[in-house]
Amino acid sequence: MRGLWRPLLAMCLNLLLPCSQSWIPGYSNGFHYQDINNGNGNGEIHFNGVRLLVESPQTSVMATRGSSVTLPCHYHYEPEPSTPRRTRVKWSWLPTHGAAEPASPEDVAQETEVMVTMGNRHRSYGGFRGRVRLRRAAPGDMSLVINELRLNDTGRYRCEVIDGLEDESVTVELELRGVVFPYSSHTGRYRFNFLEAQQACRAQDAALATFEQLFTAWEEGLDWCNAGWLADGTVQYPITAPREGCGGVDLAPGVRSYGQRHRLRHRYDAFCFSASIRGAVYFLKDPTRLNFTEAVRACASDGSQVATVGQLFTAWRLMGLDSCDAGWLADGSVRYPITKARPNCGPPEPGVRSFGFPPRFLKFGVYCYR
Incomplete structure (x- = not known):
């Protein structure tokens, strides 16, 4: 023995x-x-019993900010076992926003836990606590339901089912409907380091855009010659009409890249991404024009506040806001949204027109957000 x-x-x-x-x-x-x-005499072990399969009918899901979304995930066995098996399910998340991007080779993005469940016991983590649950609409349904979607919930979600030695998973990409817009400082062009660009976008109810978001915006016609920070720490800009000073006429249209730049020393503009908003942006009908201080008071008197740049771009792109009247925004810039181009309303294509940052004593209308 x-x-x-x-x-x-x-x-x-x-x-x-x-x-x-x-x-x-x-x-x-x-x-x-x-x-x-x-075995076959060579020391091999046959894994020829029940097989665990984890699947999702969708590799990506598009949703709107503030809504609820379901990320599908189902598991089953082949062949089906005669008695129920105890499984553990873990949902984890790899964000696409700037906080998840490596600043150096040592600063590598890591998946973070969203929710872990075993039987009727479950636990959610971090900013997802209280906002997530499993759908459980049928046996093997472990789809993740996320409520009150936030701007930085985008990323790759992994559904992992663990049964003893077996561990299978599937990933689902979550994207938000929104708009990318270039943003510069009121003091001039190329004034933001990476951290300041992040803060500038947040102040406009937005976040630094990912490369994928900028690329989609370029495909939809965004053309901007000033380079700006993206969420991964790269600096890029989209060109649909090649020209001198923007990479040259010999380069094909595309997204030009400066690559990774030093996040503290180098300074550029920013490309921000803003998703849908719960309220409404509107041009305040006032018989008189207003300086900036008067505009702030006028919105407050109307039960609202001065809109941010991100809110105006979102209302223009996702809600069809169209107004040929220039108005103050919260950052001290003056802009107006055009969805149907027409004479005396700027260039012959849709867009948000900008007057820049005029002196605050000048008089314009105002865009409010309620």
């Missing part, structure tokens, strides 16, 4: 598998492997 167990023990150590009663000849634990005697 001693001679029999010694090679068996060595085999256990080599395979890094637990030495338990499952190694006793003729015993089966009902999971995925059988005893060594069913």
Whole structure:
């Protein structure tokens, strides 16, 4: 007997598998492997039992900010076991916004846990606490429901099902409907380092755009010659009409890249991404023009506040806001949104027109947000 167990023990150590009663000849634990005697004589273990499959009918999901979204995930066995199995399900998240991007090779993005569940017990984590649940509409349905979607909830979500030795997963990309817009400082062009660009976008109810968001905006016609920070710490700009000073006429249209730049020393503009808003942006109908201080008071008197740049761009792009009247915004800039180009309303294509940052004593209208 001693001679029999010694090679068996060595085999256990080599395979890094637990030495338990499952190694006793003729015993089966009902999971995925059988005893060594069913191998081919080369020390292999046959995983020829029940197979765990984890699937999702969608690789990506598009949603709107503030809404609820369901990320589909289902699991089943082939063949179906005769008795229910105890499984553990973990949802994790790899963000696409700037906080998840590596600043250096040592600063590598990591998945963070969203929710872990086993049976009827579950626990959610971080900013997802209280906002997530499993749908459980049918056996094996482990779809994740996220409520009150936030601007930085975008990213890659992984549904992982763990059953003993078996561990299978599927990923679903979450994107938000929104708009990318270039943003510069009121003091001039190329004044933001990376952290200041992040703060500038947040102040406009937005976040630094990802490359994917900027690329989509370029495909939809965004053309901007000033380079700006993106969420991954790169500096890029989109060109649809090649010209001198914007990469040259010999380069094809595309998104030009300066690559990774130093996040503190180098200074550029920003490309911000803003998603849908819960309220409404409107041009305040006032018989008189207003300086900036008067505009702030006028919106407050109307039960609202001066709109941010991000809110105006979102209302223009997603809600069709169209007004040929120039108005103050919260950052001290003056702009107006055009969805139907027409004479005396700027260039012959839709867009948000900008007067820049005029002196605050000058008089314009105002865009309010309620």
